[in-house]
Each structure stands twice: as structure tokens, then as C-alpha cells.
Amino acid sequence: MSLTVPVTIISLSLLALIFAVILYFIAQKFKVFEDPRIDDVQAALPAANCGGCGFAGCRNFAEALVKAENFEGLNCPVGGAAVMGAVAKILGKEAVAVDPLVAVLLCNGSPEVRPHTTKYDGVPDCRMAHSLYLGETDCGYGCLGYGDCVRACNFDAMYMDSKTNLPVIIDDKCVACGACVRACPRHLIELRKKAKKDRKLYVACQNCDKGGPARRACKVACIACSKCFNVCEFGAITIENNLAYIDAYKCTFCRKCVVECPTGSILEFNFPPRKPKTEEKVETKTV
Amino acid sequence: MKTFPIGGVHPPENKLTSGSEIQYLPVPAAVAIPVVQHIGAPAVVVVNKDEKVKTGQVIAQSKGFVSSNIHSSVSGKVTKIDTIIDSTGYKQTAVFITTEGDEWDETIDRSNEIITEIKLSPEEIVKRCLESGIVGLGGATFPSHVKLTVPAGKRCDVLIINGVECEPFLTSDHRLMLERGEEILIGVSILMKALKVNKAMIGIENNKPDAVAHMTNLATAFQGITVHALKVKYPQGAEKQLIKALIKREVPSGKLPLDVNTVVHNVGTAFAVYEAVQKNKPLFERVVTITGKSLSKPGNYFVRTGTPVKELIAAAGGMPEDTGKIVSGGPMMGKSLASTEVPLTKGISGIILFPAADSVRKESMPCIRCSKCIQACPMNLEPYLLMTLSEKGLFERAEKERITDCMECGSCSYTCPANRPLLDYIRMGKATVIKIARERVSKQ
Numbered sequence: 001m002s003l004t005v006p007v008t009i010i011s012l013s014l015l016a017l018i019f020a021v022i023l024y025f026i027a028q029k030f031k032v033f034e035d036p037r038i039d040d041v042q043a044a045l046p047a048a049n050c051g052g053c054g055f056a057g058c059r060n061f062a063e064a065l066v067k068a069e070n071f072e073g074l075n076c077p078v079g080g081a082a083v084m085g086a087v088a089k090i091l092g093k094e095a096v097a098v099d100p101l102v103a104v105l106l107c108n109g110s111p112e113v114r115p116h117t118t119k120y121d122g123v124p125d126c127r128m129a130h131s132l133y134l135g136e137t138d139c140g141y142g143c144l145g146y147g148d149c150v151r152a153c154n155f156d157a158m159y160m161d162s163k164t165n166l167p168v169i170i171d172d173k174c175v176a177c178g179a180c181v182r183a184c185p186r187h188l189i190e191l192r193k194k195a196k197k198d199r200k201l202y203v204a205c206q207n208c209d210k211g212g213p214a215r216r217a218c219k220v221a222c223i224a225c226s227k228c229f230n231v232c233e234f235g236a237i238t239i240e241n242n243l244a245y246i247d248a249y250k251c252t253f254c255r256k257c258v259v260e261c262p263t264g265s266i267l268e269f270n271f272p273p274r275k276p277k278t279e280e281k282v283e284t285k286t287v
Numbered sequence: 288m289k290t291f292p293i294g295g296v297h298p299p300e301n302k303l304t305s306g307s308e309i310q311y312l313p314v315p316a317a318v319a320i321p322v323v324q325h326i327g328a329p330a331v332v333v334v335n336k337d338e339k340v341k342t343g344q345v346i347a348q349s350k351g352f353v354s355s356n357i358h359s360s361v362s363g364k365v366t367k368i369d370t371i372i373d374s375t376g377y378k379q380t381a382v383f384i385t386t387e388g389d390e391w392d393e394t395i396d397r398s399n400e401i402i403t404e405i406k407l408s409p410e411e412i413v414k415r416c417l418e419s420g421i422v423g424l425g426g427a428t429f430p431s432h433v434k435l436t437v438p439a440g441k442r443c444d445v446l447i448i449n450g451v452e453c454e455p456f457l458t459s460d461h462r463l464m465l466e467r468g469e470e471i472l473i474g475v476s477i478l479m480k481a482l483k484v485n486k487a488m489i490g491i492e493n494n495k496p497d498a499v500a501h502m503t504n505l506a507t508a509f510q511g512i513t514v515h516a517l518k519v520k521y522p523q524g525a526e527k528q529l530i531k532a533l534i535k536r537e538v539p540s541g542k543l544p545l546d547v548n549t550v551v552h553n554v555g556t557a558f559a560v561y562e563a564v565q566k567n568k569p570l571f572e573r574v575v576t577i578t579g580k581s582l583s584k585p586g587n588y589f590v591r592t593g594t595p596v597k598e599l600i601a602a603a604g605g606m607p608e609d610t611g612k613i614v615s616g617g618p619m620m621g622k623s624l625a626s627t628e629v630p631l632t633k634g635i636s637g638i639i640l641f642p643a644a645d646s647v648r649k650e651s652m653p654c655i656r657c658s659k660c661i662q663a664c665p666m667n668l669e670p671y672l673l674m675t676l677s678e679k680g681l682f683e684r685a686e687k688e689r690i691t692d693c694m695e696c697g698s699c700s701y702t703c704p705a706n707r708p709l710l711d712y713i714r715m716g717k718a719t720v721i722k723i724a725r726e727r728v729s730k731q
Contacts, residue, residue, distance in 0.1 A: 118625050121612075121648050123708045131715050133376025133625055140378060213370075 037090060038062050044086045045076060050154050052077040052177025071096045078175040101176035101191040103157075103169050107143040108204040108267060110164035113219035114139055130185035138217035141207045143167070143188055152183035171198045193248040200269040201246060201253055203228075208241045215263065222265040228257035288493060290518035291528040294665035296698045298521055298619065300494060304458045304578050307586040309466055312602055314389050318361050318593030319381040320346065321373045324632040325422040326429045327353035332382060338365045343392035343569050346382050349417065355430045356420035357382075360571035360591035362390040372625050374615045374635060381630065384593070396566040401469055405477055405564070412481040412564055419563035420570045420633075424555030425449055425524065426616055428634035431560065434550055435481045441545045446487040447533055448475055450502070450554040451517065451524035453492060454617025457637040459574040460554050462587045464491070464498040467558055468505045474557030475512055477564050482550060489514045489554070490533050492523060521619060522696040526551045528665055540692050555636070575599065575631060579640030581607035590631050596638055597627035611643030619697045652705040660699035660709055666692045670699035670709045677716025686720045693717055 042062040053076050055061040061076065065087055068074055075098040076083050088095035116136045120129055126148040134140035145165040150158045157173035158180060160166070167180075171194075181189045188206055203222050207214040211223035224242040236250035237257065246257070246266070255274075258266045322330045330347035334340060340359040347357035363386040370378040391397060407415060417432040437443050448471075452460040464471060475487050489506070491499045493516045503514040517523055517532055527538045529551060536547040544551055552560075555573065562568040571592050578585040583604030590599060596613065600606050606627070614621040615635045631638075660670035668689060676685040690713060699709040 121646075123711050128711055128715055131718060132622075134372065134378070 035066050038066050040090050041065050041087050044083060044090060046078045046083060048078045048154065048175070048177070050078060050175070050177040050179060052175065052179070066091065070094070077101065077177055100194040102171055102194045102198075102200070103174050103176060103178075103180055103189050104192050104200060104202055104204075105143065105167060105169060106188045106190055106202070106204055106206050107141075107166065108220045108265065109137065109139060109142040109218045110166060114142060114217065126183075127185045139207055139214070139221065141186060141188075141209075142205075142218060144186065148183045148185070149180035149189060152179040154179060195248075195253065198270045199253055200267070201251060201255065201258065201271075202248070202267060203244045203246055203265055204267045205243065205265045208243060210242055214242070220263055220265050223263055225262060227260045227262065228266060231256045231260045288516060288518040289490075289532050290520050291523060291532045291665060293667055294663050294698060295520040295522065295528075296663050296701050297519070298455050298701060300519075301455045301578075301580075302458050302461070302494070303456065303580070304576050304585045304587055305461055305495070307458075307462070309459075309462050309574055309587045309589055312588040312590045312594065312599060314361055314386055314591060315594045315598050317366070317383065317385045318591065319371045319383045319595070319630045320357060320360060320593035321371065321379045321381040321630060321632060322347045322357055323373075323379050324357060324428060324592065324634060325355040325420075326427065327351065327355065329380070330354060330357045332368055332380065334359075334365050334368075334382060336365055336367060339363070340365060340384060341390050341392045343395050343571060345569075346384075349420075349430075353430055353433055355422050356418060356569070358420055358569040358571045359384060360593050361386040363387040372629060374622060374624060374629050374632060376622065376625055381593075395568045401473070402565040403473060405473075405480055407477075407564055409481045409483060412477055412560075415564050415567075416481075416560060418569070419559075419567075421556065421559050421563055422570070422633050423553055424559060424573060424633065424636065425553035426620070426634055426636055428632075431552065431556055434552065435478070437482065437545065437550075442548050443482050443484055443545060443550050444486065444548045445534060446475070446479055446482055446484050447529060447544075447549055447551045448478075448487060448489040448554055448557055449524055449526075449529055449551055450489050450491040450495075450498065451529060452495070453519075453521045453524040454619055454621075454637075455521075456578050456639050457576050457617050458578075459576045459587055459636045461495050461498055462576075463558055463574050464495075464502055464554055468501055470561045471554050471557045472502075472505055472509050472512060473565065474559070474561035476509060477560050478552055478557060479511065485511045487512045488533050490517050490523075490529055491515070492517050492519045494519045522665055522694070522698065525665065525694055525696060527694075540689055570633060573633060573636075575635060576637035577603040577640075578637065579607065579610070579642075580645075581609055581642050582640055583607070592632055593630045595627065596624060596629050596631060599631065599638055600627060600640070607640060607642070609642040609644070610640045611646035612641045614639045614641065619701065620695060648708075649706040651707050654705060654707060657704060659702045659704060663698040663702040665696065665698060666694060668693060670713060671707075673716060674707065674709045674712040677712040677719070682716065682720050682723055685716050686724070690717050690720050691724075 042059055045058040047058050049057040053061045080100055084095045114137045117138050118136050120136050124146045126144045126146045129144050135144050143166050147160050149167050150160055155173050155175055157170045158167050161168050176191050205222035207221045214221040215223055222243050224239050228244050229237045229239050234250050234252055236247045238245050258268050328351045331350050332347045334346045342362045344359045345356050346359045349356045363384050366383045366385050368382055371381040373379045413432050413435045421431040422428040450464055479487050499516045506512045506514050530536055538547055559570050572589050575590045576587050577599050613624045615624055654671050664670055673690050693713050695714055697710050
């Protein structure tokens with residue numbers, strides 16, 4: 001009776017010791033070396049797990065950063081220069097300057113300018129409508145308006161405008177992760193270089209039809225008339241597939257093309273008002 | 288009575304036009320003939336603007352083996368070659384022709400005489416089908432010459448002729464069997480000769496007893512052709528279901544009827560083959576049912592391809608005011624049209640005008656796991672699961688659950704008590720899985 005307690009203590013302690021020794025050797029045998037810097041780098045990342053860097057999540061990106069010889073092509077769009085600077089400091093490498101981007105919608109076809117010709121009664125999902133037919137309007141390239149992009153956004157940076165039935169991107173919240181770009185079945189969202197004071201200037205149309213049909217389907221369609229191309233002094237505009245495109249890296253925001261565009265398909269945002277001379281002609285849009 | 292064993296539904300038949308004789312729709316003033324009226328590569332336009340064409344002249348040449356010739360359905364002048372929104376809902380290249388008279392190509396025999404004797408050899412029959420642009424007229428529009436070419440190592444021992452017409456409303460095949468029965472049977476004999484088989488079975492659903500009796504009566508004069516009445520069940524007109532019902536063979540997943548030694552053709556195709564082989568008339572005309580509960584004069588018409596839908600509606604007494612949706616094809620598998628300018632093509636067997644009250648979807652509610660869709664699925668799939676997988680983007684799993692076996696018959700959506708858009712999601716998932724599989728193959 002009096003021996004029960006000490007025997008129990010001793011036998012259990014012995015068992016614990018044996019298992020500890022076994023576990024120690026097994027742990028040595030199956031030890032996986034993991035760079036401790038991965039944890040540090042991951043801690044520095046925003047933990048958004050948005051996939052904007054092209055990796056499955058922040059952990060994968062951290063592993064890639066540690067392995068990489070230099071940061072070429074590796075960028076966290078959410079954290080931007082600050083986070084990449086911090087990561088570079090941890091790893092003792094040099095950060096590569098990457099221009100911050102912002103998402104823009106390449107369609108301006110509100111119901112007023114792009115009348116509905118049919119009624120869609122199916123599942124309110126852009127992918128679905130796109131797989132079935134041209135859509136409720138005659139433009140087979142424009143925004144369908146069922147909000148796949150808004151649902152894809154993890155940063156609350158998008159909402160559907162009930163009046164225009166188009167998604168709106170909130171510049172301050174957009175981190176350019178590209179989730180909406182991947183969600184849009186019509187490839188209507190582009191990541192463009194972020195300019196000073198959030199200025200934006202781009203052709204808001206993706207209609208590849210010729211001028212006539214494009215204009216009939218939508219009043220603000222790009223008809224590829226080349227007027228903007230001719231007026232641009234910086235070679236920023238190219239015309240391809242019946243569409244004009246403004247290169248954000250060459251554009252100097254002179255706004256001559258905006259005045260010239262006969263359909264108003266070139267949009268400008270966050271610019272100061274024009275001089276009175278041209279103000280009457282141009283419709284300035286602000287978010 | 289024979290039928291397929293798994294799944295199936297019984298939608299109301301609504302065969303309003305089964306008693307209306309087939310009439311000829313007047314030749315339209317202008318047609319727009321799309322170059323894609325078949326499965327496979329688009330045909331290449333071989334006429335120019337302002338060129339004069341005759342009825343039956345080739346205006347677009349087939350490109351590749353799985354493709355089909357397109358013929359002019361009217362005589363007149365080519366006004367333009369442009370895009371038009373066709374029954375698929377997308378823009379397609381089409382040849383626009385303004386009609387001037389109705390001058391047929393001289394080689395076409397326009398007499399009403401029935402020619403019984405088959406002069407052409409099997410190879411010549413296949414060639415004639417290719418030249419005449421014959422495609423499956425049941426709706427799938429698969430080029431017939433491909434189905435008549437039995438590849439080496441494969442064998443066909445019985446030809447199945449599809450006179451089922453299981454879709455509600457449609458009566459084009461029914462009327463064709465009643466009015467052109469003998470021509471169809473000669474067409475079947477031609478197909479038998481081309482495939483080198485001596486046995487053909489015509490399957491007709493039992494809701495057409497007059498057609499069963501008529502065809503059985505006529506078939507006694509033909510060697511090897513038998514007519515079989517089938518129990519009414521949708522989708523019996525589907526190839527695999529009809530094979531199972533008639534000869535009790537099961538086409539394995541991802542395989543073709545030829546893998547179980549059979550080939551299926553539609554009665555409409557048999558008639559087109561008769562006309563092509565015996566009369567040298569290419570496929571530029573087919574029977575189309577125009578129907579709808581509010582329509583004043585629903586009927587069956589011989590319609591030239593490229594005729595705008597509005598002409599057919601006008602012939603049927605004009606568009607009723609309460610029309611909410613116009614569907615091309617049957618109500619189960621058909622597709623609603625974007626406008627009445629859409630041209631009629633080889634694959635459209637019917638146009639149905641639904642009143643607005645019948646054309647709205649009911650509110651979709653959550654799945655209650657009642658498994659009605661599983662019982663209704665003729666392909667032994669689990670529609671509720673496939674829908675969820677497509678919705679969540681789990682395409683790998685969807686592929687494992689054989690989403691590509693779905694033939695989009697719509698029995699699941701029809702039977703769902705919660706009105707869930709099952710087929711909508713499955714169709715999208717199926718398209719995505721096929722795309723992923725193609726990319727995988729091209730990578731290897």
C-alpha cells in the first residue's frame with residue numbers, strides 16, 4: 001500500500017524518459033530545415049492572402065522572396081514600397097521600385113448611352129450571361145453589370161453604381177491585387193499606373209466592332225477614328241482592333257485627346273477644371 | 288413497351304400542331320445565311336459581294352473533315368458579307384442575299400416523282416452528303432458524312448433512326464413522317480447502303496400512333512427496316528437514351544455510338560439524304576414548327592435557311608401581344624432568341640412563342656437535398672452536386688463527377704421543386720472543364 005505511490009511515480013517517470021529519448025531521435029531524423037527568415041518576412045507582409053503577387057498566399061510569397069536572388073518581378077501590390085522595403089531590409093537585398101497600379105473599368109456604357117435590347121432572366125452572374133449570349137445590350141464587349149468583380153474584391157474597393165449599373169472602383173482602397181481582372185469574363189478591368197493626385201486618363205471602351213455597329217450599340221463607344229492618335233504628341237496612343245489605347249507610361253496628361261474624342265470615350269478623372277475656353281465643350285467626370 | 292431505364296421526366300406534350308399539314312413558306316425577300324450552321328469548323332465564304340447566286344449554289348465551302356458546305360437558299364444577289372446575331376446569341380459571319388425570282392440550280396430534280404432505285408455506291412453517297420451540306424437535323428447539326436464514315440477498326444451492325452421527337456411542342460418530324468414517309472424510308476435505305484448494314488430500326492414515341500402505324504405499314508415494302516413504338520419519356524430522343532431503349536446497349540462515358548456498333552440518324556436527316564442523293568437537292572430547306580399557346584395560326588412549314596424568324600411568325604398569324612420569350616428549338620433544350628431578325632438555320636426544328644406569364648423564372652430557393660434531380664437525370668449524374676461544384680469553381684472534382692457526360696437535357700432543372708438553376712451552372716461548369724481538359728491536352 002505504502003509502495004504504490006513511489007512505484008507509480010518512478011515507473012511513469014521512466015516511461016516519460018524513454019519516450020522523450022525516442023521522440024528526440026525521431027525529431028532529429030525527420031528534421032525539416034526551414035529558413036527562419038521566412039517567418040520574419042511573412043510577419044512583415046500584410047497577411048491579406050489576396051493572390052495579387054501571383055502566389056497562393058503570403059506564406060508562399062515569403063518563401064519565394066527568401067529563395068529569390070533578387071526581387072525582380074516580385075512585388076506585393078497591397079503593401080507597396082513600404083512593405084517591400086521592410087522585406088528587403090530583413091533579407092539584406094535591394095528593393096526594386098515598382099510603380100503602384102490601380103484598377104480601372106474599360107467600359108462606360110450606362111443604360112442611357114447603351115440601351116437594353118433584350119432582357120436577361122437567368123442567374124445574375126457575369127460568367128453565366130457571357131457564356132450564353134452577347135448580353136442585354138447590343139454591345140458584345142461591354143460590362144454585363146452582374147457584379148462578378150465586386151464579389152471578387154476582398155478589399156471593399158468596389159461597388160455597383162445603381163444608376164449606371166457599372167462597377168465603381170474606390171482608388172484609395174484598391175490595392176491592384178487583380179482579383180477583379182481575373183473575375184471579369186469580358187476582360188474589362190485593367191491595372192494602370194497610378195499617377196499623381198490619382199489622375200486617370202484612359203479609353204473606356206473595349207468594343208472591337210467597326211465604328212458603325214459600335215456606335216449604334218453604345219453612344220460612348222470608341223470608333224477608332226484616329227483623332228486622338230493624330231493629336232497625341234507623345235506617341236502614347238495606339239490603334240488596334242478598332243480600338244484606341246493610351247499607354248499610361250507615355251501619357252503626359254495633356255488632355256488634348258479628351259477634347260478631340262467625338263464620342264467621349266476617353267475619360268479623365270481628378271483633373272483641375274479646364275480654362276474657360278474649352279470648358280463648354282468638354283464634360284469632365286469625377287468620381 | 289420499350290424505353291430507357293434511368294431517369295427521365297414527363298413534361299406536358301402541348302403538340303398543338305400535330306394535325307397541321309406542312310406548308311411551304313413563301314420565299315423571303317432577303318435572307319442572311321450564317322456560315323456556321325453545324326458543329327465543327329466554320330465554312331469559308333466562296334462568293335463575293337454583288338455576285339448573282341442560284342438556289343442550291345454553294346456559297347461557303349466546308350473547311351476540314353468536320354465541317355459542312357453551305358448553300359444559297361434563294362436566287363438573287365449577294366448584298367454583303369457581314370456579321371449577324373444568330374440563334375446561338377453570338378455574332379456570326381453571314382452571307383446576305385436579296386431574292387430575285389426563284390431560279391434553282393439546273394442539276395436539282397424538282398419533280399415530285401419518288402425515285403426508289405439507289406444508283407450511287409456507298410462512297411458516292413458519303414461524298415454526296417458532304418457536297419450537299421447534310422447535317423444532323425435533330426438539333427445537334429453534326430455533319431452527316433462524318434457519321435457515315437466508319438473508321439478502320441470500328442464496325443456498325445445496326446442503324447437507328449430517330450423519330451422520337453420527345454421535346455414538347457415540336458411536330459416537324461411527326462408531320463414529315465406522315466407526309467413524306469416513303470421518302471424517309473428510301474433515305475434510310477440509302478443510309479444503310481452507305482454504312483453497309485442490313486438492319487435499321489426506327490424509334491417513334493407512342494404519342495404519335497398515326498406515325499407509328501403509317502411507318503410500320505410503309506416499312507413492310509423495305510428490306511430490313513423495322514418500326515418500334517416507344518414509351519413516352521423525355522429525353523428519349525437523345526442518342527444514348529435511344530440506343531439503350533431500342534437495342535439495350537450502353538454507350539460508355541466519353542464514347543460514341545460507333546463504340547457499341549451503331550449509328551443514329553434523325554428522320555429529318557434521312558429525308559434530307561433522300562433529297563440529296565436521289566434529287567441532287569442540297570440542304571437549304573427544312574421543316575420548322577412554329578407554335579405557341581397564344582399564336583393564332585401555329586403550323587409546320589418548309590422554310591429556306593436564312594429566313595428571318597419574323598417572316599415565319601408573320602406567316603403564323605403575327606406575334607401575339609402577350610409574347611414574353613421566343614425560343615428556338617424545343618422548350619427543354621432550346622435557346623431564347625435575342626431578336627426576331629435571327630435567321631433560321633439547319634439546326635432549328637421549331638420556334639416557340641411563350642406568353643409572358645409562362646416565360647419568367649420562379650424564385651430560386653435553397654437545395655433541400657430531396658434528390659429528385661438525381662432520379663430525373665438520364666445520365667446517372669448528381670446534378671445538385673455538379674451545380675455546387677461549378678458554383679464554387681471546384682472544376683477538378685466536377686470532372687471526376689463526370690460533368691462532361693451531361694447532355695444538357697434540362698430534366699434536373701425541370702424537376703427541381705426549389706426552382707434551382709441547376710442546368711445553368713452545370714452547363715457553365717461543363718464548358719470550363721472541357722476548356723481545362725483541352726489546355727491540358729495541348730500542353731502535353
